[in-house]
Amino acid sequence: MIQRILVLVLWLLIATSVSAQVDSSVSRPAVPQSLADSVRVIGKAVTGTAATYSSRADGSKTSSGELFHNSRLPASCNLYPLGSWVRVSNPKNGKSVLVRINDRTSQKKTAPIIQLSRSAVSRLGFLRTGTAKIKIEQISLINYESIVSDTIQDSAARADTVIAQVQADTASYLIKGKSVVGIASYYSSNLDGSKTSTGERYRNNKFTAASNEFALNTWVKVTNLSNGKAVVVRINDRMHTRMKKKGRVIDLSRVAASQLDFMAKGLTRVEVETVVWVKPDSTAALVTDSSQVDMGDSVISKKTSKPDSVTADEGVHYGIASFYSTNLDGTKTATGEIYRNKKLSAASNHFKLNTWVRVTNLKNNRSVVLRINDRMHPRMKAKGRVVDLSRVAAQQLGFMKSGLTRVKVEPVEKGTLN
Secondary structure, three states: OHHHHHHHHHHHHHHHHHHHHHHHHHHOOOOOHHHHOOEEEEEEEEEEEEEEOOHHHOOOEOOOOOEOOOOOOEEEEOOOOOOOEEEEEEOOOOEEEEEEEEEOOOOOOOOOOEEEOHHHHHHHOOOOOOOEEEEEEEEEEOOHHHHHHHOOOOOHHHHHHHHHHHOOOHHHEEEEEEEEEEEEEEOOHHHOOOEOOOOOEOOOOOOEEEOOOOOOOOEEEEEEOOOOOEEEEEEEEOOOOHHHHOOEEEEEOHHHHHHHOOOOOOOEEEEEEEEEEOOOOHHHHHHHOOOEEEEOOEEEEOOOOOOOOEOOHHHOEEEEEEEOOHHHOOOEOOOOOEOOOOOOEEEOOOOOOOOEEEEEEOOOOOEEEEEEEEOOOOHHHHOOEEEEEOHHHHHHHOOOOOOOEEEEEEEEOOOOOO
């Protein structure tokens, strides 16, 4: 009797296990559930033939002006605006991938509806054949962090392929945490394939970097202070300790150095800032929802209900801001006035003397309105400087400790509120 009961229990366990496996295979979604919750489909789906980029296309220029890389997830298509995100699905195997349109396909009738990077095709499972029937859906990103973690969950290094595509989208991250200023260099080309401190393989065409200043896997924005160009990379390696004595703060991959445009020089002075990824529309929400901005010892209301009196868009300048040395207090300015550390004034070569401007620190969104009453040395332009602020102005913008910061400078009418 006991033996029969044991056999019956064993049979029930086997039947339950088989049933669970069948249910799992039927109901498993082609896309992770969290990813499905992270995008919103726009418009109707389109079907057609997808083709694959040639491996020799690496480094070529796309219609958006970016450089194409097969290791990333770009696509060429004429159906959507440049910069659009789409989900491409392979009906045969249920696999899908998110790609961004940054190029155009041929106008010929025989041309494919979309052309994908080899990395995207590999994920869709038709790299061997090179072409396949696919479905395309235009999407809107509603949870950026989930997309980074779910679409590329096999390795943190794969996240570089998505992050690299939104370098120009400053609304997709926030500057938060540690920042340093120093010298940047870049990897030797023969290090491609070598092992990094995280155990990954270094690749010349991925947006990574080595630094001893930040924790491994930290994302940072690196700004070339000589030309204002910036790139976002992930720290996945360490530099030799002797680099610190040379003033080096970061060693960039070659593709990152190419975007910062200092490959010919070999070295450049940079600002490195920690970034936190957010969904594309959250930065604006964080800024506009705040009616007050912390200014250290005081809090200044932004008076968001009153519109700004900006003169013209063409008068707006972006670049690096610095501030006067303390020993310049009492010296004569270009207008003949005496410079004072405690007065709101600035030097700039981009505006007429006595122009009122609003200077906004793009790192923390603090702003101050002041008058241009002095000129900078001509060599400051080569360093990407657009304004040199009085010390009290720099203090209100909150960058006294870092010494430099990226700003927006726009002309305003006299008396405009800060």
